[in-house]
Amino acid sequence: MTISETQSQTQNPLWKSTMKVVSVKNKDSFVDLELPTPEPTGQDVLIAVKAVSVNPVDFKVHSRTPGELSEPKILGWDGAGVVVKVGPDVTLFKEGDEVYWAGSIIRPGSNAEFQLVDQRIVALKPRSLNFAEAAALPLTAITAWEGIHDRLRIGEKEKGKTLLVIGGAGGVGSILIQIAKLAGLKVIATASRPETLAWVKEMGADVVIDHSKPLHEELAAIGIPEVDFIYNTVDTVRYWDTTVRVIKAQGSIVSINGTAERLPLGELMGKSVSFHWEMMFTRSSYQTQDILEQHHLLTRVAELIDTGVFKNTFTADLGPINAGNLKKAHTQLQSGRTIGKVVLSGW
Known part of the structure; x- marks a missing residue:
């Protein structure tokens, strides 16, 4: 371990040099892997993922997987967790902030212990919700x-x-x-x-x-x-x-x-x-001039949740984030009979 890694681990108890991820194996299944933890640059924040939820976009992208993948592909576009490191251009967050986000469809997703996310599409999570409950909201709210x-x-x-x-x-x-x-x-x-x-x-x-x-x-x-x-x-x-x-x-x-x-x-x-x-990934995919609006609207949604104006849409926590539970979540969502949002939490 390098000196910088040792310092990071001391400063951030949640940080590790490697991370667990759930990667796509083929169009029908997932696999549990361990990969190096990425480093934030620019406007990215590195977040320790505590909970994720599933959306139709997850199984739609999964179903288009061509054969067996030779490189890891991490899905997941809803998360809640804790900021552990920030890039040099980050001004909206600091280490230790509890946040929620939906991420970008053109970057690795939230089915990983750590995820890099542009600060402009992240917001402080509702204070009144735990991580599992908060993970149910971002993509659908946006x-x-x-x-x-x-x-x-x-x-x-x-x-x-x-x-x-x-x-x-x-x-x-x-x-x-x-x-x-x-x-x-x-x-x-x-x-x-x-x-x-x-x-x-x-x-x-x-x-x-x-x-x-x-x-x-x-x-x-x-x-x-x-x-x-x-x-x-x-x-x-x-x-x-x-x-x-x-x-x-x-x-x-x-x-x-x-x-x-x-x-x-x-x-x-x-x-x-x-x-x-309506495609909520447009702003992040094309880096539109108003990309910061997603930070603002998620901040507003958090306020409306905390003041009791909005009800949370969380309905079920299927357990730890792993290949088996993620497959179960996708199957449940594909049935078309899911009410509200299904979440996985912990590792």
């Missing part, structure tokens, strides 16, 4: 917040208008309902099982309709045949015809589910409807 405020641009004049949330009980839907309510919208969320219906109501939805039935019929039955805004968290193509049918003239749509199919956007022209993609 996705929902950006969709409402940066894509749909909901402001004062939109208060009282209607938002249809397709998929209200999932990770994004759960926090989206709360963000939309805070923005002053009337939220109509979809769910299909008694337990998801109850969850969506607990998150604050004004009305819940059944997405196992035709949505235009469900909306007509509650006296709201058309809505001002639609946020699709489930499947852009499957709900396209319904979306075109129930969106109001001059309304707006946001979707988080990409597709290789060509969307018939011309079907929206007659109503002058705007369509938006």
